[in-house]
Amino acid sequence: MITIPPALQPPSRLLLGPGPSDAHPRVLRAMATPLMGHLDPAFLVIMAEVQEMLRAAFRTSNRLTLPISATGMAGMETCLVNLVEPGDRVVVCNAGFFSNRMVDVAQRCGTEVTEIKRPWGEVFTFEEIAEVVRRVKPKALGVVHAETSTGVLQPLDGLGALCRETGTMLVADTVTSLGCVPVELDAWGVDAAFSCSQKGLACPPGLSPVSFSQRALDVLHNRKTKVQSWYLDLSLITQYWGQDRSYHHTGPISMIYAIHEGLRVVLEEGLEARFERHRRNHRALRAGLEALGMRYVAPAAHQLPELNAVYLPAGLEDLPVRKRLLEDYGIEIGGGLGELKGKIWRIGLMGCNSRADVVYSLLGALERVLVQFGVVVAPGAATAAAQQAYAAGN
Numbered sequence: 001m002i003t004i005p006p007a008l009q010p011p012s013r014l015l016l017g018p019g020p021s022d023a024h025p026r027v028l029r030a031m032a033t034p035l036m037g038h039l040d041p042a043f044l045v046i047m048a049e050v051q052e053m054l055r056a057a058f059r060t061s062n063r064l065t066l067p068i069s070a071t072g073m074a075g076m077e078t079c080l081v082n083l084v085e086p087g088d089r090v091v092v093c094n095a096g097f098f099s100n101r102m103v104d105v106a107q108r109c110g111t112e113v114t115e116i117k118r119p120w121g122e123v124f125t126f127e128e129i130a131e132v133v134r135r136v137k138p139k140a141l142g143v144v145h146a147e148t149s150t151g152v153l154q155p156l157d158g159l160g161a162l163c164r165e166t167g168t169m170l171v172a173d174t175v176t177s178l179g180c181v182p183v184e185l186d187a188w189g190v191d192a193a194f195s196c197s198q199k200g201l202a203c204p205p206g207l208s209p210v211s212f213s214q215r216a217l218d219v220l221h222n223r224k225t226k227v228q229s230w231y232l233d234l235s236l237i238t239q240y241w242g243q244d245r246s247y248h249h250t251g252p253i254s255m256i257y258a259i260h261e262g263l264r265v266v267l268e269e270g271l272e273a274r275f276e277r278h279r280r281n282h283r284a285l286r287a288g289l290e291a292l293g294m295r296y297v298a299p300a301a302h303q304l305p306e307l308n309a310v311y312l313p314a315g316l317e318d319l320p321v322r323k324r325l326l327e328d329y330g331i332e333i334g335g336g337l338g339e340l341k342g343k344i345w346r347i348g349l350m351g352c353n354s355r356a357d358v359v360y361s362l363l364g365a366l367e368r369v370l371v372q373f374g375v376v377v378a379p380g381a382a383t384a385a386a387q388q389a390y391a392a393g394n
């Protein structure tokens, strides 16, 4: 006989890792809305509204803009499997964990991948990318806009024009940038972009917004081979999201409710105000972390405001500190990935968590925990530094 476990009673948490970030209370309420059928005319209106709001968030007029029914990695796969065919050449700017995954995904599509490599935490110059793209003339160029493993913001300016010279599709990972820092698909000439619901959009994980330019649609329609993935084949998915509205897979109704409300929250605040809020709270957090003796992985000019990757204070062990923060303060922060595992912490201030009270909670708790682990810090130094940054910046 099975012993039925007690009802869910999750501990209270503040999610300040690299994602998921806390969902906005309005989003959680929207998810409790009763279900409709996924072909109900009333639901089709909601889908169209989600698409329109996603276009606004991505700053694009791309008709093919929709959420894939899966997490961010499915968005990465969607962009690649639809645009490349076996034997195609792909160039990937690789300086982190997620760009490394892009290489893997592109190789699994049977493409020949040329990597432009830099040490993790560094930024690619336009010139070095242009040199390789002009030489290789790839079908696609993959760039991670916000590299969550290092906290680096990679500028995309100029790459759209470059890719038009060589008939290349510009594919951008905007999983950690959408809703936190400017994402300008049309102005930058991005051909295929993907994101997620659980970071800057303050929804639970489960959806991956993607957007394809007309150029990308042309490539899709002129393929010689079938898209290798049935589930992620956009020519099939658009039969559900486009004019036909015919069944492809059952739409995840509650998640669509969630992103509908999440995008309403984003657009009500206004994109520019939202970006400024993320910058302001980042500056205060940064002042506090530096007062605790921590150094950033990314160069200051290319630091993501929503993802703060900092080296651990000397001599400290990663896991025990994060465990203490979680158990005693209910605060989750992230550890390092890949080669930075055990060496850095990744602190997210994303979406609705980019707030002064959150900055103070984290700095206060972290300072206390560091003292418990024997780090010498002046009491109150971190929160005082944050307070000064707020006073100076506003």
Ligand SMILES: *Cc1c(COP(=O)(O)O)cnc(C)c1O
Residues within 6 Å of the ligand: 019, 071, 072, 073, 074, 098, 144, 146, 147, 148, 149, 173, 175, 176, 196, 205
């Ligand atoms: C989180 C993340 C992903 C993967 O998204 P999942 O939702 O975990 O599948 C991809 N790229 C980047 C840059 C990310 O930060």
